[in-house]
Amino acid sequence: MNFKEIKDSRITITQLMLPSNSNFSGKIHGGFILNLMDQIAFACASKHSAYYCVTASVNKVDFLKPIEVGELVTLKASINFTGRTSMVVGVRVEAENIQTGKKKHCNSSYFTMVAKDENGKSVPVPGIILKDANAVRRYARSVRRQEQSETRNNKFKEGNFILEEHMIELENENVRIELKL
Template identity: 75%
Template sequence: MLPSHSNFSGKIHGGHILNLMDQIAFACASKHSQHYCVTASVNRVDFLNPIEVGELVTLKASINYTGRTSMVVGLRVESENIQTGKIKHCNSSYFTMVAKDENGNNVSVPGIILDSEQAVRRFARSIVRQEQARHRSTRFNASEFKIEEHLEVIKQQNAKLEL
């Protein structure tokens, strides 16, 4: 990583890492689907350890799940101090990518072969993550939201209710 990739604190800027992750997710999904792919969503981005200027960054990607037109690409970011050889896990995330045809329409993607316990675990985890996301999105819809269910929890937070 170069000094031009750093933020004001001298660490590599998270936005730069997200950009790299998006490029790798695109490459992985496009290779699997043999189509142009776009990012539909990014699920949870946790910056676990900072990346220093001068460290070598490795991004690993795998297709964890395939739907009809979408794929979940699991990404892992590691940095290595090239002088000491110490490797740090810096980030993991899940990108949902959608395959497109030459007219921009969604196109079917091939399924994946689950050939290991790890592949089955990743696939099953993706299914659960999708179900949780659906539940989150409907629970807080304006038409579904019940304020009384949340007031006690909010009162325990760093917020002042003025209703």
């Protein structure tokens, strides 16, 4: 089996945020940032696998702080997990005020990318070599995220969903239920 070091596929890009990337409130548009994140995840996964990669899923995107026009945005991507044909790419977004040098963490997310051959078939990817406790933590967290996603998806499938269990949970929510049973 083939393995690569995480550092060998790590990617960092920095881009100046322009007025053309802003929304009506003058902040950088979230969709623009998501596009940059997807691009760097693609580049990182493709570099690791040596194949064209596609985005299979994006796990939880939280916009922690707004990004201003004129700030430098740095995106960092690295492989956190490798499966047989898929990889989880961790992406971190930081913004820097050019005048003050102050940096802020604006976003982190996890992209599941799948390697594809020239015929569009999924292909095996190299594993990763975990060299420090942080790499082990990230790998283990990716495994746990996958397990939680599977459990959540199965619990809410139509055939598995137990209405009574959730009716009590929804009593204190901002919802009015008018079921016709």
